[in-house]
Amino acid sequence: MEQNLEAITFTIDGVEVQGMPGQTILEAAEEAGIYVPRLCQLKGITPHGSCRVCTVKVGGSWTCAACTQPIYEGMEVDNSSEEIQTLRKDLVEMLFTEGNHYCMFCDKSGNCELQAMAYRMGIMAPKYPYIYPEAELDASHPDLFIDRNRCILCARCVNTAQEQDGKSVFDFAGRGPHKKIIVNGEKLSDTQLAAADKAADACPVGAILPKKGAYAKPVGARDYDDAPIGSDIEAKVCK
Amino acid sequence: MSKPKVATAALSGCFGCHMSILDIDERILDLIEVVDFHKSPINDIKTFTERCAIGIIEGGCCNEENVAVLQDFRKNCDILISFGDCATMGGVPALRNGIPLKECLDEAYIDGPTVHNPNKVVPNDRELPLLLNKVRPCQEIVKIDYSLPGCPPSADTLWEALNALLADKPVDLPYELIKFD
Numbered sequence: 078m079e080q081n082l083e084a085i086t087f088t089i090d091g092v093e094v095q096g097m098p099g100q101t102i103l104e105a106a107e108e109a110g111i112y113v114p115r116l117c118q119l120k121g122i123t124p125h126g127s128c129r130v131c132t133v134k135v136g137g138s139w140t141c142a143a144c145t146q147p148i149y150e151g152m153e154v155d156n157s158s159e160e161i162q163t164l165r166k167d168l169v170e171m172l173f174t175e176g177n178h179y180c181m182f183c184d185k186s187g188n189c190e191l192q193a194m195a196y197r198m199g200i201m202a203p204k205y206p207y208i209y210p211e212a213e214l215d216a217s218h219p220d221l222f223i224d225r226n227r228c229i230l231c232a233r234c235v236n237t238a239q240e241q242d243g244k245s246v247f248d249f250a251g252r253g254p255h256k257k258i259i260v261n262g263e264k265l266s267d268t269q270l271a272a273a274d275k276a277a278d279a280c281p282v283g284a285i286l287p288k289k290g291a292y293a294k295p296v297g298a299r300d301y302d303d304a305p306i307g308s309d310i311e312a313k314v315c316k
Numbered sequence: 317m318s319k320p321k322v323a324t325a326a327l328s329g330c331f332g333c334h335m336s337i338l339d340i341d342e343r344i345l346d347l348i349e350v351v352d353f354h355k356s357p358i359n360d361i362k363t364f365t366e367r368c369a370i371g372i373i374e375g376g377c378c379n380e381e382n383v384a385v386l387q388d389f390r391k392n393c394d395i396l397i398s399f400g401d402c403a404t405m406g407g408v409p410a411l412r413n414g415i416p417l418k419e420c421l422d423e424a425y426i427d428g429p430t431v432h433n434p435n436k437v438v439p440n441d442r443e444l445p446l447l448l449n450k451v452r453p454c455q456e457i458v459k460i461d462y463s464l465p466g467c468p469p470s471a472d473t474l475w476e477a478l479n480a481l482l483a484d485k486p487v488d489l490p491y492e493l494i495k496f497d
């Protein structure tokens with residue numbers, strides 16, 4: 078790599094890492110082959126900073142979202158202490174109990190980032206009580222459906238539609254436990270969403286899925302059957 | 317020295333997890349060298365007569381009888397394992413949690429398209445355990461020591477866990493064996 082005078086030097090878990098001004102902790106870490114767990118962050122889209130699965134501790138004193146926090150010279154980032162790992166694990170467990178995740182018949186299973194995160198973190202069962210909230214399924218669109226039972230409110234669909242497809246399809250309504258994803262119209266079929274849109278493919282979980290081609294990849298050949306989520310980023314180090 | 321005892325129960329599940337227990341195939345011969353099966357649907361022993369080292373629970377709790385059995389297991393087993401997605405998160409039976417109980421019963425016994433029930437009676441014999449309003453996973457009813465997810469968990473998952481416990485080690489599954497499907 079060409080040595081740039083303006084490069085910022087900081088540390089992640091005591092290891093020296095270089096990044097460029099304006100880069101977030103998550104971006105700089107990724108370039109250095111260090112994986113920071115994330116769910117709502119999607120490359121090329123404005124970070125939403127809502128899932129907090131990327132939480133890191135800076136300077137031993139304050140926690141922040143690695144997907145939104147820019148790096149600075151001398152910054153000391155904790156990406157793997159037990160405290161941080163427990164925090165993240167608790168957040169992922171809450172995402173399971175706050176939704177209705179029936180992985181046994183979900184067509185995203187094996188390719189789902191939330192599920193893969195639970196596998197990577199070794200979550201066997203959440204410690205929190207299940208809420209079993211009521212949520213709606215919208216199957217009005219000819220090619221796609223949205224199942225709010227599985228939505229983790231990450232905004233990847235909202236921002237991808239706006240920033241990459243140039244369409245206003247999704248948004249949020251309500252607050253707290255009542256917050257939900259809504260569509261620009263009575264139902265999904267009223268919107269401009271098309272099967273080929275980037276937004277149709279932006280959902281990390283099985284909340285927005287195509288109607289055709291379910292279970293196309295057999296068990297054993299799915300994205301996270303053998304390798305944990307993030308291991309592609311970590312593999313870069315060995316090169 | 318007497319062998320440690322293993323007990324199993326099928327609560328609100330489909331018995332698939334017990335099938336997965338049998339799926340350890342000929343390894344079951346190695347297993348019975350080192351443990352004895354106590355109360356279990358596999359041998360039809362109905363009541364606890366001695367303390368068990370390990371209790372394996374399939375299924376969550378959908379009725380008062382499930383709760384009583386689960387509490388009985390907690391009382392009589394040193395280590396309690398919830399085995400399978402129904403035990404750890406409610407599973408398919410919990411799909412009714414979004415529907416009021418009366419609507420579920422009406423659909424099953426009165427309004428369902430294939431139901432023949434001219435007197436429109438929902439079974440309510442005293443012998444029948446009362447249903448809970450919502451299906452609950454085991455860890456919401458009693459303390460669970462280990463959870464093994466999967467629908468069903470693979471035979472290797474159980475094998476791995478039992479071997480660890482019998483060797484007095486904590487259960488620490490490898491990545492490939494943690495599955496929610």
Ligand code: SF4
Pocket residue numbers: 177178179180181183184185186187189190191192227282283284496
């Ligand atoms: S969206 Fe992911 S976590 Fe939720 S049910 Fe589907 S596979 Fe499981």
Ligand code: SF4
Pocket residue numbers: 227228229230231232233234235258279280281282284285
């Ligand atoms: S539908 Fe999917 S992409 Fe959109 S907010 Fe929900 S989880 Fe995120």
Ligand code: FES
Pocket residue numbers: 114115116117118125126127128129130131132142143144145
């Ligand atoms: S990935 Fe940073 S908050 Fe979601």
